[in-house]
Amino acid sequence: MRQxxxxxxxxxxxxxxxxxxxxxxxxxGLTRAAVSxxxxxxxxxxxxxxxxxxxxxxxxxxGSALALSDRGPAGLGAEIxxxxxxxxxxxxxxxxxxxxxxxxxNRNSDPGPVLEQLAELVRRIGxxxxxxxxxxxxxxxxxxxxxxxxxxxxxxxxxLGWEGVDVGAAxxxxxxxxxxxxxxxxxxxxxxxSDRPGDFVHVSAEIGIGGAVVVxxxxxxxARGFAGELGHVPVRPEGHPCPCGGRGCLEQYAGEEAVLRAxxxxxxxxxxxxxxxxxxxxxxxxxxxxxxxxxxxxxLSGVVNLxxxxxxxxxxxxxxxxxxxxxxxxxxxxxxxPHPYGEIVVSRLGRDGPLLGAAHSVVQRVLDDPMGHARG
Numbered sequence: 001m002r003q004x005x006x007x008x009x010x011x012x013x014x015x016x017x018x019x020x021x022x023x024x025x026x027x028x029g030l031t032r033a034a035v036s037x038x039x040x041x042x043x044x045x046x047x048x049x050x051x052x053x054x055x056x057x058x059x060x061x062x063g064s065a066l067a068l069s070d071r072g073p074a075g076l077g078a079e080i081x082x083x084x085x086x087x088x089x090x091x092x093x094x095x096x097x098x099x100x101x102x103x104x105x106n107r108n109s110d111p112g113p114v115l116e117q118l119a120e121l122v123r124r125i126g127x128x129x130x131x132x133x134x135x136x137x138x139x140x141x142x143x144x145x146x147x148x149x150x151x152x153x154x155x156x157x158x159x160l161g162w163e164g165v166d167v168g169a170a171x172x173x174x175x176x177x178x179x180x181x182x183x184x185x186x187x188x189x190x191x192x193x194s195d196r197p198g199d200f201v202h203v204s205a206e207i208g209i210g211g212a213v214v215v216x217x218x219x220x221x222x223a224r225g226f227a228g229e230l231g232h233v234p235v236r237p238e239g240h241p242c243p244c245g246g247r248g249c250l251e252q253y254a255g256e257e258a259v260l261r262a263x264x265x266x267x268x269x270x271x272x273x274x275x276x277x278x279x280x281x282x283x284x285x286x287x288x289x290x291x292x293x294x295x296x297x298x299x300l301s302g303v304v305n306l307x308x309x310x311x312x313x314x315x316x317x318x319x320x321x322x323x324x325x326x327x328x329x330x331x332x333x334x335x336x337x338p339h340p341y342g343e344i345v346v347s348r349l350g351r352d353g354p355l356l357g358a359a360h361s362v363v364q365r366v367l368d369d370p371m372g373h374a375r376g
Contacts, residue, residue: 297332
């Protein structure tokens with residue numbers, strides 16, 4: 001009960017702070033005396049700080065405003081992309097305090113050198129975090145592939161060419177390491193950092209297409225942790241072959257390389273050039289994006305019919321292309337969903353979603369288990 005109450009206090013301040021003790025008590029349903037004892041314990045542990053008097057001008061004695069500490073525990077997040085590696089450190093207040101991103105050719109790569117480079121970036125950000133007065137509490141890694149539930153092993157990542165790779169074993173073990181699918185972590189970032197309802201489908205893109213489902217404020221993982229593989233839902237059953245071994249998968253019609261190919265562009269030109277040409281009125285590019293939007297709508301219509309989410313969220317690089325995707329998506333959904341469906345919204349996190357979700361997943365663990373991360 002004490003552990004739960006300490007967590008309730010931290011979560012209340014994280015969600016709505018700075019707050020006085022009285023405000024916290026009102027929000028979590030405990031007495032002021034009980035909250036005061038919990039707050040004293042959390043400030044002594046270096047997890048909460050007092051900012052001074054709150055609510056000036058109110059009747060009676062004003063309380064001290066409480067906020068999460070900007071020192072002490074921090075979350076490290078990392079991302080392995082097909083064409084980049086990134087690491088960041090986020091404090092308990094949700095502020096990014098250190099970050100690095102480098103270009104990397106990870107497609108069909110030997111995992112060893114990639115993970116060695118990532119480990120060095122993690123050590124670098126860990127050092128920078130400590131110079132800021134932070135203490136890394138854990139590391140979470142976003143990967144574009146299937147991760148076995150409860151493990152740090154990538155079962156299969158077709159766009160990396162990896163199978164059976166234990167990512168966690170190759171990274172610094174000074175802190176606990178977790179590994180998860182990049183779309184899952186992007187969806188959690190939407191849940192924690194954006195004003196989203198508790199039920200939504202998150203679809204994102206880099207080279208491939210990722211998907212994740214949030215139900216009642218929790219990620220739907222599936223029995224083995226593989227739920228949400230929207231990119232490998234067939235939209236043309238006898239269509240183009242896919243690296244996953246199937247045919248006609250959504251990735252082959254709405255993934256970055258597929259859209260660039262349909263637009264008559266090279267894979268080296270990338271999303272920024274695609275967006276610029278679309279904005280400039282290039283008819284071929286806009287036609288390619290309409291085709292991608294149509295494929296997305298077909299795939300999502302099955303998800304919407306099955307799950308009836310409150311919203312579909314476009315994240316990752318899809319967010320940057322939304323102006324030219326949405327009409328075709330909505331047309332397919334209207335044709336294929338026989339009932340009213342939730343809105344399609346564009347993520348403000350964009351391609352940063354998986355990296356931020358990774359770091360914030362560590363912060364959430366601190367908020368859930370405060371005294372397990374108290375300063376020594």
